[in-house]
Amino acid sequence: MSIADKVIGRRRLLKAFLIAGPTLVVAGRLDLKSADAYIPGTPILPEHQDFTDIFIQLDGPFLYDLKVEMKPDNRVYFEVPRMDVGQGVMTTIATMMADNLDVPLENMDVAQSKAEPKRADAQLTGGSHSTRSLWDPCRVIGAQIRSRMTSAAALQWKLPAAMLRTQDGYVIAPDGRKLSYGSLSAVAATVTPTEAPRLKKPEEYKLIGQPRPRINARDIATGRATYCMDLTEVPDAVPTIPLLWERHGATVKSIDNVAEVMAMPGVIAITPFPGMPEMFIPGGVAISAETFGIAKRAKNALKVTWTAGPMDGMSDPQIDELLGKIQENCVAPDTGEGMIDASFRWPYVSHAPMETNTAVARVTADKVEIWSGPQIPNTAVRNIAKALNYGENQVVIHIGPRGGAFGRSLFHDAPFQAAQISKLAGRPIKLMWMREEDLKVGRTRPTSVHHLRATIKGGQVATFEHRMACAEMDLRHGLGDIVSHQLVSHNNPGVDDYFFNQSGSGNLPYNVGWRSISLQQHLLAVPSGPWRVVYAGQVCTLNEILIDELARMLGKDEYAFRRELLVSDKHRRVLDLAAHEGQWGRPLPKGVAQGLGFHEEYHSLAAYLMEVDTRGPEPRMTKCTIAVDPGFTVNPQGTASGMYSCAHDGFAAVFKAAMHIDKGTTRESNWNDYKWTRMYDSAPDMSCHIVPNTQAEPGGIGELGFPAAAAAAANAWARATGKKPRNFPINEYGA
Amino acid sequence: MPTINFTVDGKPVSVNADNNEELLWVLRDRLGINSVKYGCGVGLDGVCTAIVNGQAVRTCITPVGSVAGGHVTTVAGLSDGEHLHPVQQAWVDNDVAQCGYCQAGQIMSAVALLNKNPHPTDDDIDKAMAGNLCRCGTYFRIRTAIKQVAAGKYAPGGEAKPTAKTVYYAK
Numbered sequence: 001m002s003i004a005d006k007v008i009g010r011r012r013l014l015k016a017f018l019i020a021g022p023t024l025v026v027a028g029r030l031d032l033k034s035a036d037a038y039i040p041g042t043p044i045l046p047e048h049q050d051f052t053d054i055f056i057q058l059d060g061p062f063l064y065d066l067k068v069e070m071k072p073d074n075r076v077y078f079e080v081p082r083m084d085v086g087q088g089v090m091t092t093i094a095t096m097m098a099d100n101l102d103v104p105l106e107n108m109d110v111a112q113s114k115a116e117p118k119r120a121d122a123q124l125t126g127g128s129h130s131t132r133s134l135w136d137p138c139r140v141i142g143a144q145i146r147s148r149m150t151s152a153a154a155l156q157w158k159l160p161a162a163m164l165r166t167q168d169g170y171v172i173a174p175d176g177r178k179l180s181y182g183s184l185s186a187v188a189a190t191v192t193p194t195e196a197p198r199l200k201k202p203e204e205y206k207l208i209g210q211p212r213p214r215i216n217a218r219d220i221a222t223g224r225a226t227y228c229m230d231l232t233e234v235p236d237a238v239p240t241i242p243l244l245w246e247r248h249g250a251t252v253k254s255i256d257n258v259a260e261v262m263a264m265p266g267v268i269a270i271t272p273f274p275g276m277p278e279m280f281i282p283g284g285v286a287i288s289a290e291t292f293g294i295a296k297r298a299k300n301a302l303k304v305t306w307t308a309g310p311m312d313g314m315s316d317p318q319i320d321e322l323l324g325k326i327q328e329n330c331v332a333p334d335t336g337e338g339m340i341d342a343s344f345r346w347p348y349v350s351h352a353p354m355e356t357n358t359a360v361a362r363v364t365a366d367k368v369e370i371w372s373g374p375q376i377p378n379t380a381v382r383n384i385a386k387a388l389n390y391g392e393n394q395v396v397i398h399i400g401p402r403g404g405a406f407g408r409s410l411f412h413d414a415p416f417q418a419a420q421i422s423k424l425a426g427r428p429i430k431l432m433w434m435r436e437e438d439l440k441v442g443r444t445r446p447t448s449v450h451h452l453r454a455t456i457k458g459g460q461v462a463t464f465e466h467r468m469a470c471a472e473m474d475l476r477h478g479l480g481d482i483v484s485h486q487l488v489s490h491n492n493p494g495v496d497d498y499f500f501n502q503s504g505s506g507n508l509p510y511n512v513g514w515r516s517i518s519l520q521q522h523l524l525a526v527p528s529g530p531w532r533v534v535y536a537g538q539v540c541t542l543n544e545i546l547i548d549e550l551a552r553m554l555g556k557d558e559y560a561f562r563r564e565l566l567v568s569d570k571h572r573r574v575l576d577l578a579a580h581e582g583q584w585g586r587p588l589p590k591g592v593a594q595g596l597g598f599h600e601e602y603h604s605l606a607a608y609l610m611e612v613d614t615r616g617p618e619p620r621m622t623k624c625t626i627a628v629d630p631g632f633t634v635n636p637q638g639t640a641s642g643m644y645s646c647a648h649d650g651f652a653a654v655f656k657a658a659m660h661i662d663k664g665t666t667r668e669s670n671w672n673d674y675k676w677t678r679m680y681d682s683a684p685d686m687s688c689h690i691v692p693n694t695q696a697e698p699g700g701i702g703e704l705g706f707p708a709a710a711a712a713a714a715n716a717w718a719r720a721t722g723k724k725p726r727n728f729p730i731n732e733y734g735a
Numbered sequence: 736m737p738t739i740n741f742t743v744d745g746k747p748v749s750v751n752a753d754n755n756e757e758l759l760w761v762l763r764d765r766l767g768i769n770s771v772k773y774g775c776g777v778g779l780d781g782v783c784t785a786i787v788n789g790q791a792v793r794t795c796i797t798p799v800g801s802v803a804g805g806h807v808t809t810v811a812g813l814s815d816g817e818h819l820h821p822v823q824q825a826w827v828d829n830d831v832a833q834c835g836y837c838q839a840g841q842i843m844s845a846v847a848l849l850n851k852n853p854h855p856t857d858d859d860i861d862k863a864m865a866g867n868l869c870r871c872g873t874y875f876r877i878r879t880a881i882k883q884v885a886a887g888k889y890a891p892g893g894e895a896k897p898t899a900k901t902v903y904y905a906k
Contacts, residue, residue: 079905086834086871094899106897111905213830216901220835221823223770223811226903227836230769233904239764265753293760296776354774354782354836354870371904398904403772403836404870435775637830641873645833648872671779671868679864682874684857 024070024148024189050602051502052129052700055122062122064137067113068097068145074169074182076103081113081123082130083373084214085353085405086645087702088638089130091214095634096135099207100142100200102166103181110215115377115397125375126410126530127503128602128700131634135697143197145181151194152187153179161195202632202696209693211637216401227403228358229432231371237360237428238268241295242417243302244284244433244441247664249525250309251277255285257303264301266294271425273417276387280474280527281413282441286421288429296434310525311664316447319471319524319661320345323449326520327469330453338456340549345727346538347658348447348471348666350674351531355403356438361418362428363388368395372415373402376477380412384419395419406649407530408443410477439674440666444659445531446471446524448538452546454512461550461565464512468505468539472521474528475499496521504536504601504707508543510565526661532649533703536601537710541650544597544711545725548718558596558715559584566598574598574605574629574691581689582609582625591615592622595716597650597708602700605629605691608647608708611683612716618731619717621651621683624709629691631699639701640688646705647686648677653706654713655731656681675731741802743768744812754800758792758807759783761799770811770839774868781867784840785809791847793866810839813846814892821889822846825880827896828889833871841867845881854885 056063069077078097084090094110116123122133146166153171154161156179164171170178181188219225231237245251252272261267268288275283285304289295314322330341359372368390374380377397385392402409418431433442448470455463475496500506500519508515517539531537551561559579566572575598578584584594592613599606611623626643633639656675660667668674714725727733736751743762752761757776762768762785771794774782778793785794786808813820819827822845832838841864848855848863855863860878869877883889 077902077906086832088833090901091899098899104897105899108899109902110899111902114905212898213827214832215899216835217827217830217832218819218823218895218898219901220832220838221810221819221826221842222814222816223809223839224816225835225901226769227772229763229773231904232767291756291760291764292773293757293764352870354780354834354868355772400904402834404834406870432773435777641830641833641871641876644875645872648869648874670775670777672777676868676870677872677874678868679874679877680861682872682878684875684878686875 024145024185051499052127052132052602054502055124055127055129056133059122059133062119063133064140065119066134066137066141068141070145070181070185070188072182072185074180075107075109076101077109077111079111079113081116081119082134083112083125083375083399083402085125085373085402085409088214088635088641091212091638092131092634093134093138094215095207095212096138097142099205100139101145103169105207107169112399114399115381117378117381117392119378121376121378123376123378126407128702128704131698132602132700139199143199147193147195147197148188148191149181149184152184152191154194155187155191202693208634212635213637225401227355228360228372228400229430231360231400233371234360234362234428237362237430238288239290239292239295240286240288240421240429240431241292241299241434242284242286242431242437243299243304244282244437245306245309246440247306247309248311250306251283252285253305253307255302255304261298261302264294264298266290267298269425269427270302271421273420273424275420276383276416279383279476281416282527286425286431288425292432299434309664314664315662316660319447320449322522323469323471326522327449327451328467328518328520330451330465330467332453332455332463332465335455335457335462337458338553339453340546340553341453342546342724342726344450344452344542346448347728348444348526348661349531349653349657350439350442350444350659351406351408352439352674352676353402353404353406353408356435357414357433357442358431359414359418360428360430361415361422363419363422366394368419370396370415370419371398371400372418373400373409374412374415375405375410379477380415383412384416387416388419388423406532411443411529412477413443436669439668439670441527443527443529445537446473446526446528450538450542452542454546454550456554459554461512462514464508464515466517466539466543468518468535469520471526471528472496472523473530475530477529500535503534504599505534505539507600509567509571509598509600510547511567512565526666533601533706536599536707537653540599540707541710541714544707545714548596548715549724562596562598570629570694571600571605574627575607577627577689577691578607578609578625581627581687582623584609591720593716593720595712595714595719597711597715599704599708601704603631603695604699604701604704606643606705606708608705608712610647610709610712610716612713612720614717614720619655620681621647621713623685624683626688626705627691628688628701628704629694630701631695632693632697633690634698636690639690642701643688643705644686647709648682650706650709651681651713652677654710654725654728656729658729658732739799739803741805741807743807744809750799752799755798757795758797758799758802759794762794768809770809772836772839774837774840780837781840781844782837784843784867786843786847789850791844810842813842817895818892820846821884821891822849822880824889824893825884829876829880829883831873831876831880833873837867837869841869841877845877849881849884855881
């Protein structure tokens, strides 16, 4: 039962906030002045509270502020205060609203809201909570609008509203007469509802739960989808490329051949810009030209002298040594009945979305206007206003689609730089990082070392410890604000530990006796940030590898051992589904093996059974069977998309991807050396099996699969080769 | 700068550009044709793939002078956008795209493959699609879509199934 159900059982629905206009425009904003307005209450904390629960509870009032406009032509204009970066949330959220309105999906016009500071920190796309956080608001606002529509029709027909029903964008009378929402919209805007809003029950949903392609699938397949650099709204924005530091944290000392480069045909401007070093938003030199191709040539020709950087003496071995020094020790004594004590290392990895960092900016005397896709746009507004000396109300950020994110655009590097460069250059620009800068300077999942120890007593796992030490992951994009409600300006005080413990990384869904999982961090100048599933990507993957190794040490089957230790039947059901559908234990040739991985987060559960063939020059995923309990499924096709996506990310992180730091510089500069899963790595046989709804509301799924997929890949490789995965990626280090 | 003539998606274009300028940037920045995207600039991820005179090429490393007098087809030229090419229809029905940014290139590589080899094996698909990177990991559905087209599941000119309309930037 969701919060809305609980509250509506005893209190009134929140009041719709009517925006003056000729037709019904509802923003489900709370009227806080009204004594009987409903404020979503804080429920009793569940036994395991996910970090994103905190987002949803603290942001409650702002989440109900959804703009829904019922147009006279019976179309519905709906603004979603979230971004679609490939995870499909525009489709799920539009479906949720359409179903709760009783409107056909094809009547919906769906847009992403601009940055709206009134939404405070609730306008955040991340933490796999977009669908979850807007589930109740869509239900409540849909119910309110239906109630207004039936009340408006009741007035016109002089019938009791209770006799009327709604369907496909119409109010229908018992005798079959119909009035469209569009024709009722003007009256509905002022009517006093005569029927109480009624939330739909799960069995009444027609659109929710049905598989459908993403709403812009056709736009994408026909080349009509408009990414940031395809914008035509600012025709005089000139193509601009940033030349950024090679050595992390260095700043521009001098540009040594400006005249020579300016003389290159097609070069328009060379603009040094400071960035925002305290936020690791790099400064550098922006090169504007007639085309990006010319700008890139000019960038390559430009000679820049840089200051020393804070990491110039540091390469991977020094970083590892430093992390080793801050790492806590495992403390459990050897029981003499069995112990695994193992050290692991993950490298830096890039988010490397297919669309590099991009933004269009037009800065004039009284306005900063930006087109881009920052996932936490209101922090971007704050930082840009402050740095450029404008009022926050003068900064407008139009949010468009992004070609992937994986956490990368939680920070606002490109929109910030674009605004700064546009102001300095005195012209509108379209800023695009080249792939080289995007990999060498773009934000990363920080490198980490891990010490794990588990002991056995009486044939059972008695202790389980995990000590992670990592280069500090930057959380100053605004996430901390949600918790502290103040700008966290220095090194994430407390927020990182809180996040670590309250997200999946702090959760181990097995009965393994005494457990302790902890995090130590050290700030380095390599730009970082949350990366899909954040700390759990490293922590829970390794926990799952240890679970496999414990099973083998005890002479048990890896699947049976997990079954025995998992904390509930709900968990076992997901594991069983993967094992059954994937035919756990089926005979395979020597060198090919199955591997299991399990993960719980965002009130969802996932199990992966991956088969890996190690007989060729590099391991290949040959089959992947996925089981998922997402709590409540809005779009099974979209759920499967996210789960398949994580299979490929997990495979890449375990076998292929690494960034190396050489004397303060990231070595990798393009796809030749930064390797990711390709078609020839991907399984020709994949399937995703979704457990029928186990909750009244959806859990999160966008990041859910990663740790289970990565663990399944590593465990399959270990079972195929007899080796122990310790140092990633395996294709580089062997084990 | 010379004037270079060729066709894009069936329409003649004429552009003043240096022969060595990359086709990708001439299309996007000089001709305003945005149905090819930038991914890496060095021909390693296939995001910018178009078909030139029947061959799939990486437009980011193709000098525009080399296509003079030729025919360039981007994903926008495969159909009128309403009645789809079978590969486009297979992409929609299988919900292949996630972020969608690489898919114009994926589709063009798939079309080039199927034009040459109407019944590709898994191995053929691995080889033909090796140069097209997808960070969202849509490979399984790409493979499925290609196999479905090869099996004749989609006739040309399929009608759109109704769905919501995406407004790319809020009013």
